[in-house]
Amino acid sequence: MELKNRQWTHDQFNAVRQEVLNHWPTGKEVDFAAAVKYHEAIPAKRQFAKRLVKAKKNGETLTQPRAGVALIDEHIKLLNYLLTEGEADLLPTTIDSYTRQNQYKEAQNGIEESLKAGRSLLNGFPAVNHGVAGVRRVVESVNAPLQVRHGTPDARLLAEITLAAGYTSYEGGGISYNIPYAKEVSLEKTILDWQYCDRLVGLYAEHGIEINREPFGPLTGTLVPPSISHSVAVIEGLLAVEQGVKNLTLGYGQCGNLLQDVAAIQALEQLAEEYFSKHSCADCILTTVFHQWMGGFPQDESKAFGVISWGAATAGLAKATKVIVKTPHEALGIPTKEANAQGLKATKQLISMLSDQALPATKELEDEINIIKAEARCILNKVVELGQGDYALGAVRAFAAGVLDVPFAPSKYSLNKILPARDNNGAVRLFDVGNLPFTPDLIAFHHDKINERAKAEGRDPSFQMVIDDIYAISKGRLVGRPR
Amino acid sequence: MELKNRQWTHDQFNAVRQEVLNHWPTGKEVDFAAAVKYHEAIPAKRQFAKRLVKAKKNGETLTQPRAGVALIDEHIKLLNYLLTEGEADLLPTTIDSYTRQNQYKEAQNGIEESLKAGRSLLNGFPAVNHGVAGVRRVVESVNAPLQVRHGTPDARLLAEITLAAGYTSYEGGGISYNIPYAKEVSLEKTILDWQYCDRLVGLYAEHGIEINREPFGPLTGTLVPPSISHSVAVIEGLLAVEQGVKNLTLGYGQCGNLLQDVAAIQALEQLAEEYFSKHSCADCILTTVFHQWMGGFPQDESKAFGVISWGAATAGLAKATKVIVKTPHEALGIPTKEANAQGLKATKQLISMLSDQALPATKELEDEINIIKAEARCILNKVVELGQGDYALGAVRAFAAGVLDVPFAPSKYSLNKILPARDNNGAVRLFDVGNLPFTPDLIAFHHDKINERAKAEGRDPSFQMVIDDIYAISKGRLVGRPR
């Protein structure tokens, strides 16, 4: 199929669907009409979209963990523990690595080995293998809104099965689940595959079933300037809306500087509203998600609590609609359910304590918001220009040209010409703007910010700063100062 | 002796000293000349005053726990654990309750019972009973600056012994260790007794030994408006300087609203500088201490980590010179050394991560600073007026008149007419200004802030708000909203 940002026809969708549902035997369990009926019976308090809209209206920030294990009963136990002991507002089902690579045979093997071992040998829940009936057991056993979280470039069958089973939110996107998660998968392919997922959500919407969609905000999670991830978020949002998505959550990963992080969440919402109304997508409801620190974590649990709490405080002060929570075991691999609940509780405490405060709307905050928006506009307007009015084509061409460029991405489709570094206050700036289509003013802004830091450190601006920033966190710091 | 804010003569001091050193047999061990020699040999890195000055110069925020047990060897082990495992910058010796009430016999009994039991049956270190030689074993076994922390209305003998033993910092003050810690001890008596302690520190200074003094900032620790505790801090500072103290740390206990807390730390330093230079005390070096949340703590340790981290973040953003750290066991009583180290490490992580950031100097921050300073000036100027130019006399008369008034104080010498409540953003304001000598503008400011909250909550301003605020923290919140 030719890539274009245009809603797929029913014929186009159905033709691909026949193939997708044959990728694994459980695909045959998908019965769309029955799925719609099933969703109609899901009470409001278990519907992701409704819970987010309520939170936005009330100025709440909801908590959500990451969690998934191989077997259904163990997964149900895990989620219910995070609900009752962790006081989570929203629950995830994190998918295992084999399923993310569409290796369903290996996932099946993982299920069987886990059964034998009596513990999960997979790093997530293999939803495709469990099939619609198996996944529904989870849906029916957990009294909270549920979302699929993964990192799957081709997530079509996973979407068919989990949505048919009653999941009410689905994470991912054609750019955000490619560039940070794959090496040689083309953007054309992943954008098409995610148009399929979005169209599926759109079909549910046509039948009155509201399903929340969430592009993956943090990208590579390392020194990604807000304007870069915001541009990707807006593009993925526009592509989703074109396929009929009506409830979208756009995300951003904590950089660590309070002012920049609060500005980023506000700029994200403003930018999305601006571009959505420009492109007549105004009937889609927007919310935001803030990801706690995605970089390296301290091994010490108390220090990890500190990092988690700072993410929670920032999310609360920024008034993001939800926050994705880390655990004090982050540096050590997959957390125990207890550690997961601990991260949630520390976060909940701060969200509650700060519920009556926001960072005041000062001139300094406004300036930071304006910088992020100006940068993102430069990128987005160039993307649409390169695509001759089409954001899907434009995104592919923009990545090829370095107009869109994600730092430290494994994908060969990211040009990797930009170099981020922290400024003297720890905000993420660009040491090298690469081919980003910034105005001279914006280029000068970054240049000045990096120079200001260089001067404070008594050294010339250099790539060593980038290296120092990457290694700084292992010393508990944001800015990598010279020794 | 008649109370006056005037430096004691050597004769006055020596007359009282004879009596003080006879309060308990270990008093005889005090040899001032030998003590000065002993201090001269203490290396710079173990000197509290020098470490604080260095931190102030470098913009560091140092961490300090609370800790003390009955027996010398166990106390040494505890402090060294907090130094190595907790990465504490400054170390305390928290004194037991019997010593605080000058009940040295009971403290002796506690030491003996602790020896028998093999664990500490006292809630602190009974320094007077251990005597100069015993306390020096601590000083010589812990490679960090050491401070005495207590809550002792009459702390004269304790000061003589611990300072002779080589402690380089001493907490307390004639107001701050009376009003929140006693019921019927007169202010005249405690101010005189603390003039003694300050004069002792001044004597060391005359011999070239710099000892840090720290009035107790948080007072009752519950909804104390910054201008109240700042007024007490400035008065105690002026009294200390008059007796010859050259290195002072003024403190403030976290209220919970970020803007107010950052403003409070900055206002405290500015007010102190203003009044010190007004009264020719400019040769005293000033630093600040921020106390993490002094109110009720959640019993859940993860939630406690959240509260601790928020205090750490605020201290870091406010650039206080040091922060006094709580532990995740706070709600459960005396913490284990492990829990104490955990609180320190979480705090250290946030202080490090935020070392390159401050809350920007916005107009909103400036406004909040100005309010605090204006209120404190009203109080301080009235205090000196009531004292006919004398802050010591003025303080006594101001408390009698309610010009100085500490909310929820157990002392009958505090008039208890003011009523604090949180505003709509969680900042501590006054629902009833009592007899505080505020200008009509300031009274209107508080009135408006409380009304703004009342309107948001759809109820009339009432004492119920105060009650709700007190109970709010048990629900994890700052502002007690109507149910």
Place this chain on the structure above:
Amino acid sequence: MEKKVKVVLGVIGADCHAVGNKILDYALTAAGFEVINLGVLVPQQDFVNAAIETDAQAILVASLYGHGEIDCRGLRDRCREAGIDDILLYVGGNLVVGKTDFSGVANKFQDMGFDRVYAPGTLPGKVIADLQEDLTARSKESLM
């Protein structure tokens, strides 16, 4: 003008935390009671003496530092000895150290002669309502 009902209020034992005490004083006064507030650090006998001197109808004891059982044991006997056996005795605060099953704590203090026993975090409104209910019940009894 109706004569106000008098109640004696205080924190028993060696604790200086006065927050709850001040709150309760204010709330009781606002509810129309005349409060004799002994503040913090109050020994048992002082509660009894104050009740006798003022002809109070209730003694409200707070204990915050976990040693409530030791501090409160025998208070009902002292009242009996002083001839005010029928006075209402309420107790609340953090009555024991750490988390424990509250119903066990309540039973223990009821056995010690307290009419009402409150868990940590009880709001003043609850105490006031109970006081009004108990006093009404008593005045009805005395009319019978």
Place this chain on the structure above:
Amino acid sequence: MEKKVKVVLGVIGADCHAVGNKILDYALTAAGFEVINLGVLVPQQDFVNAAIETDAQAILVASLYGHGEIDCRGLRDRCREAGIDDILLYVGGNLVVGKTDFSGVANKFQDMGFDRVYAPGTLPGKVIADLQEDLTARSKESLM
């Protein structure tokens, strides 16, 4: 113009984390090396092939997800079989899961034929210095 020394760079195994790889690429290039960067998800044979095709003098292997031992075992043999037995082999990253004594890890990888083994958090400057030292030593040997 002097010909640049070529080095092959890549992340072995199934991990997508590319941060260290990008940093090292940049630092090596800046230090005057010609970097053949294979990126992430690189199988053993690709390292060997790239080294032969480009006539590289060193292979720098990163492993970040804790399975370095399995992924790296046999790489020296493959080099031998391919006739580049004398190529420098360096390895670094998170070579094992969790905290372990690093000297044990280093010995194990040296036994597997690696010339240099780096602990987590090693700075690029250290790798570059080692590379220059090892290459100088080799060129002296070849002159003897």
